[in-house]
Amino acid sequence: MDAVDVVTELWSRIAARDWHGFGRLLADDVVLELPVTGERIRGRADVVAVNAEYPEGWSIEVLRVVGAGDQVVSEVEVPLAGVAVFRAASFWTVRDGLVVHGREYWTSLRADEPPAWRERYAERL
Amino acid sequence: MDAVDVVTELWSRIAARDWHGFGRLLADDVVLELPVTGERIRGRADVVAVNAEYPEGWSIEVLRVVGAGDQVVSEVEVPLAGVAVFRAASFWTVRDGLVVHGREYWTSLRADEPPAWRERYAERL
Numbered sequence: 001m002d003a004v005d006v007v008t009e010l011w012s013r014i015a016a017r018d019w020h021g022f023g024r025l026l027a028d029d030v031v032l033e034l035p036v037t038g039e040r041i042r043g044r045a046d047v048v049a050v051n052a053e054y055p056e057g058w059s060i061e062v063l064r065v066v067g068a069g070d071q072v073v074s075e076v077e078v079p080l081a082g083v084a085v086f087r088a089a090s091f092w093t094v095r096d097g098l099v100v101h102g103r104e105y106w107t108s109l110r111a112d113e114p115p116a117w118r119e120r121y122a123e124r125l
Numbered sequence: 126m127d128a129v130d131v132v133t134e135l136w137s138r139i140a141a142r143d144w145h146g147f148g149r150l151l152a153d154d155v156v157l158e159l160p161v162t163g164e165r166i167r168g169r170a171d172v173v174a175v176n177a178e179y180p181e182g183w184s185i186e187v188l189r190v191v192g193a194g195d196q197v198v199s200e201v202e203v204p205l206a207g208v209a210v211f212r213a214a215s216f217w218t219v220r221d222g223l224v225v226h227g228r229e230y231w232t233s234l235r236a237d238e239p240p241a242w243r244e245r246y247a248e249r250l
Contacts, residue, residue, distance in 0.1 A: 073216075124165075
């Protein structure tokens, strides 16, 4: 699998709650950074755990995967029933078919109010 | 310029407050989406305006640009003095040397508290 295929397969296995299969796409010493919450998770077991233990009710729709060399970026939509529609912009580094580093920006749709000065320029999504 | 060069140059012109030069990298009918605030801005003039009129005090550091074909993703850090350190994950579509579509996820570092259940797995950034 090339790097784009690895990331596409990663989301497919997460969506299927195939946690063993998800772990097989991660390097032993994978590092996952979540800048919005200021967290860093180290190692395959803990990266699998934070995904597997996320409270249920979610699904995954992959919107886009863009890759060049060992760098891949994915854009996914993750509705969490009754809570929010999340979007993740995730920057992955893939080496020898394994994810070695991830940095994920988790957001949700319409989480913040637009600034008043921008109203004259913007439609509402 | 290829698509990656266009996006790299786009950030360089924004950083320089070269609003005329920035506009010359945008298609007439460019569309910019800001999902976190639920906004859509249409057309070169308005996309230039929302960048040019953003309250001052910011700088730009391009952390990463990943491109394949007409799709380019950039990760930039935007400190705004006294307010926050923003990060933008921006998905661009480039055709014939011009940006025709952008979707930007604007976040800030440590904006949200991590969930309590994840504390056992995460270091703080």
